[in-house]
Amino acid sequence: DIQMTQSPSSLSASVGDRVTITCRASQSIYTYLNWYQQKPGKAPKLLISAASSLQSGVPSRFSGGRSGTDFTLTISSLQPEDFATYYCQQSYSAPWTFGQGAKVEIK
Amino acid sequence: QVQLQESGPGLVKPSETLSLTCTVSGGSISGYYWSWIRQPPGKGLELIGYIYYSGSTNYNPSLKSRVTISVDTSKNQFSLRLTSVTAADTAVYYCARAFGGLDYWGQGTLVTVSS
Numbered sequence: 001d002i003q004m005t006q007s008p009s010s011l012s013a014s015v016g017d018r019v020t021i022t023c024r025a026s027q028s029i030y031t032y033l034n035w036y037q038q039k040p041g042k043a044p045k046l047l048i049s050a051a052s053s054l055q056s057g058v059p060s061r062f063s064g065g066r067s068g069t070d071f072t073l074t075i076s077s078l079q080p081e082d083f084a085t086y087y088c089q090q091s092y093s094a095p096w097t098f099g100q101g102a103k104v105e106i107k
Numbered sequence: 108q109v110q111l112q113e114s115g116p117g118l119v120k121p122s123e124t125l126s127l128t129c130t131v132s133g134g135s136i137s138g139y140y141w142s143w144i145r146q147p148p149g150k151g152l153e154l155i156g157y158i159y160y161s162g163s164t165n166y167n168p169s170l171k172s173r174v175t176i177s178v179d180t181s182k183n184q185f186s187l188r189l190t191s192v193t194a195a196d197t198a199v200y201y202c203a204r205a206f207g208g209l210d211y212w213g214q215g216t217l218v219t220v221s222s
Contacts, residue, residue, distance in 0.1 A: 034208030034209070043213065043215050046210050096154045099151075
């Protein structure tokens with residue numbers, strides 16, 4: 001199985017901060033990388049697919065990047081509604097696997 | 108707007124079979140992959156497996172011996188069966204559509220394994 005490792009596992013940030021979460025794949029997954037946001041008690045929401053393609057309706061402050069097997073989710077200016085847990089997921093090879101999650105908390 | 112809704116028992120006894128159904132509305136089940144994902148309380152997401160509308164399946168190797176996913180295109184539904192459950196199978200179970208990423212999700216249903 002392809003292992004997905006996210007860092008950091010949690011972070012504290014303030015409204016307006018620029019936040020970056022990293023996800024590293026254990027092997028090449030090309031751009032088969034998706035990002036999700038999950039709020040407590042809710043289903044995950046797809047933010048970005050194919051490493052950098054923003055889903056319809058997702059604010060432009062969210063962006064995704066890739067360098068080899070390292071992927072980033074960046075929130076350019078953190079908003080109150082962005083405090084949540086973020087997961088990466090590879091869809092290159094079955095079984096699709098998720099990162100362990102990165103919790104963004106209010107400082 | 109595509110909507111997914113999980114249904115099934117919220118309590119299952121150890122060693123018994125967990126059965127859930129996902130009903131898709133607002134769109135056809137044809138042409139897509141459909142998946143089951145679970146999340147133990149306070150933990151991360153785990154893919155259980157997925158099925159193409161034509162019936163071909165792919166399961167997480169860690170669960171493969173206990174899992175069956177099936178599809179009923181006439182009812183716009185797909186289903187999950189997980190046999191020989193233990194307390195470790197207690198989780199919120201989600202169904203989702205796979206198109207690029209997992210773009211539409213059900214609200215999730217908590218299944219507790221307990222006697």
